[in-house]
Structures are given as structure tokens and as C-alpha cells.
Amino acid sequence: MLLEEYIFAGFGGQGIMTIGQIIAYAGMLQGFNTAWIPSYGPESRGGTANCNVVISDELIGSPHTHHPNGVIVMNAPSFEKFEPMMAPAGVLVVNTNLVPQRSERDDLTQVCIPTADIALEVGHPVLAAVAGLGAFVATRGVVEDTYMEKGIDWALPAHRKDMLELNLRAYHEGKKAAEAQLKKAAK
């Protein structure tokens, strides 16, 4: 049975909710049951935000996950909160531009990616979260690129379709950066 439970976390405005929706939507296209839920407490702009994503080949129980096997942390407070909750053998993507911490756990696969640098290289700071998402999929390859690309397109509103190319590039650059790091670690 496939049961993928993810938490994506960072500052409000980084695109955390959107990257969660992209992978959940893409997972649905691939044929899985998927669910997404935001943290919807008394959040504020610039405050911490996170969403839960569940992907399964069976009926999904709770959309809330307490022991995620995949986490993206885009800011430092999110690392503190979610790294200790992770299930063994999980995948952790750390945005090194804003997160100074590194996991000491030897039961996780950790990938450290400067998502903001990648975003700026591609051409726009707003692309950081999508670069993080690319790094995540490279490391936890459950959802395939063709569906992820459709998901990125789906998440862009009609008046922002001009950003599709840049988003796809940021996604693949993030992916490449993670693959390079994983290759190095394997050696």
C-alpha cells in the first residue's frame, strides 16, 4: 500500500500552499487518491504557514499527518517544528537560503537546496517554492514529471500563464540540483 504523507512549510507568501496543491493535483492525474489541507489557524502574512498532502492508492483516512514521510522546510521555524515529527526513512528538503539548521538524523534523506538562488538564476524570486518542489520530487519520486508539469500549469491562474515557462524551468533546476546532490552522496 502506498501512503505518502507530506508537510510543506515556510512563510506565508512563499507559495507553500500552491506547491502542496500542485503535487496533490498531479498525484490525482496519475491515478492516486490525494488530499490537501492547509493549516488554517490564525495565520498572518509573513507568519508561518504549512499544508499537508496525502497521496495513496487506497482510500485516504485523515488529510492531517502527524508523522510525515516527506517534508519541505522553506524557513527556519518550520525546520524546528517538523523535522522531529518525521517518520523514519523520510525525505527532507531544506531551503538553505533561509534555513541554517541541518538534520542530524541518520534515518532521513536530507537534500539542502538554495531555492531562492535557483529562483533568481531562472529569473524571478517567486519561483523558490517550485524549485523546492522540484528538489522534493527528485528525492521522493512518486509523482511523475508529466503530471507535475500539468499540475504547475493548473495552479497558474489565467492571467499568469506567461509565468508557466519560468515555473517549469525552476521546477527542473530544483530537480537537477537535488539529483546532483544525491549522486554525490551516493559516491
Add this chain to the structure above:
Amino acid sequence: MSDDRVFMKGNHAACEGAYRAGCKAYFGYPITPQNEVTEYMSAHIWEHGGTFIQSESEIAAINMIMGASAAGARAMTSSSSPGISLKQEGLSYIAMMELPMVVMNVVRCGPGLGNIAPHQGDYFQATKGGGHGDYRLITLAPNSVQEMAQYVYDAFNLADKWRNPAMVLTDGTIGQMMEPVDYTSMPWMEPPDKSEWQLDEFQDGRKRHVLTSIWLDPADMAVAHEKLIAKYDKLKKEEVRYSEYRTDDAELLVVAIGSPSRVTHSAIRILRQEGLKVGLLRPITVWPFPYSAIREYADSKHVKAILVPEMNWGQMIEDVKLAVLDKKPLHFVPKHGGLTFTPEDLTEPIRAILENPDNPDTLWRVS
């Protein structure tokens, strides 16, 4: 799997169910965690020939719905717990006037302002009337985004079939989450003809249409009551809905609704792998409540105990108790404050109950 699936939020899917049922009037006031309903209605009901008003208060909204329904429209309002409390006076009038309409409660944690986290504290209010007087709402309890759409759609049809207000009762988790939805089971409808009773323009020679909730003479009121009660009795016989999952051989029967029923599903999957015989009965109508279905399990040889998990201090369990009586031990696992269940919250007590069906840790007593 169907290729017609779209990926949506529960609160948005509820609106799509309403549009497909021919809902032409939505009046409401924002409150978390159902804000997306008001937002989505304001953006899209126009595309379906409908009207939206953001009212000055929840009380105004429910009374606008009363008017729209009296004029024959399929009308809907929604809110979350504190806002639903404000609507109770209007719902009581609507029930006595026998006006069909749909109200959705995306329940948050109370009492008072409480917080905005998912909860099930409004079960009594939803199933026992809620406002003053002796009445009931037809109450459906979705546990998925798909069902949010389907049960709003069904609620409109039930409301018109019985000329009775219908409620869709869910919790913040189901309202806030996104899931795949397939609308093929909800063909687009036009609202049914209500010219038999609706209030409309003067028509020479037509009998007078009266919608009222006042009968000052108790003898007249008694007749009005009896008519309502006869309707409710018929509803109880014809409209009870529930679903069952692995109950055939269950030694422990779980009765759950809303998001806890989904977590129960996960818990059952884990426990069945250990060889433990656990099943789920999920009421879909919580009024009318599936008493006899639960009673059959309580009477069965294979069921040793029954468990009710709720995100409250114990409300639906009172209805389960009415079905079970003292035939089998009844257990309760609560979750408080807006916290949500994990599968482990259920697997651990279930293992203990299957070891000892009278396990005092979770045994629920009337006093």
C-alpha cells in the same frame, strides 16, 4: 478511476453541488472555516442565473432565505458554529412554515467563540431541532469533498420532497481540504415547480397561499404539530441512510461520522492486518438516525462491543445508546479542543476493548 475528476476544496465543492441542484439564491455572512463558500458563491452563482447577498448578519441571511424559499426559489445559506447559533430562530420559523431550504454548518470548536479548528460540538443542535419548539431538520453528514457536493445536492432534493429545511453538517477538516470530485452523479437540475404553495403575484380565483408559524388557539396548533410529526415519522421510515465498511464479521463496531469516520477507516485497515475484526457503520443521515441498523448489530452474535469516537464530549453516542441500550458494552473515545484524531488514537483503545469488551478506560455510562 474516472477521468472526470477535478481537484477542489470541500467548501467550493458544496457550492458546485448547490449550482447543479438549481440553487438560485445564496445569502450569507463570512466566518472561518466556511469562508470559501461565501467567497465562491459571490464569484460564481451569477454564472448560473442566481443571486448572492453578503448579509449584514447571519440573522439577516436566514430571514432572507426564508423569503426566497417562500417565493419558491431553491435557496441556501451556510455558516460555522457561532453563526449557525444565530440562525436558529429563523430555522425554527422555517421548519414550522415547512419551507424547503439548505443550510450548511462547517463546524468549528465551541462553546462561545471557541476556535476555528474542526469539531463536532454542534451534533445535538443539528439533530434535535436546534432552535425553539419541536421540530427536526433533515441532516446529512458528509465525510469527503465528493460528499460535500453530493449531499448539498441531495439536501435540496430532500428539502423539496418533504417541504422541510435540510442541513449539511460537516467539520472544518472536510470544508478546508481539497480532494478529487466527480460531478457526473449530479446532473444539472432546474428547481421543481412549487406553484401549489409558493407566495407569488395575485391570481384571480386561485386559492389563498398562506405560510405561517402562528396558531394562537392551542387546538389549532395541535393540528399543525400533528401534521409535522406525521411527516417526521414518514421521513424516519423512508430516508435513513448509512454506509458500512467491513461490518459483516466485526467483533467491534465503530459508529462515526465526519472526519473521525475517515480516520476510523485507516485504523480498521491497520487492525484488520493484525487479524482484528473491526468494522465501521457511518450514519449519513444523522437525522433521521439509523437506530435500527445499529440495533441489529447490537443484537448480532458477532459484535462484542461498540465504540463511538467523536470530536466533542459525547453527543452522537447518546443516539447510539438509544439503539444499543444495554445489549452490548458501549465505548467512547473523545478528542477535544479542535485537535484531530490519528489512527493510533483509535487503534490502541480498540485493541484494549477487543481484549476486554468491558474495558473501564473507555466504557461510556449514562451517568
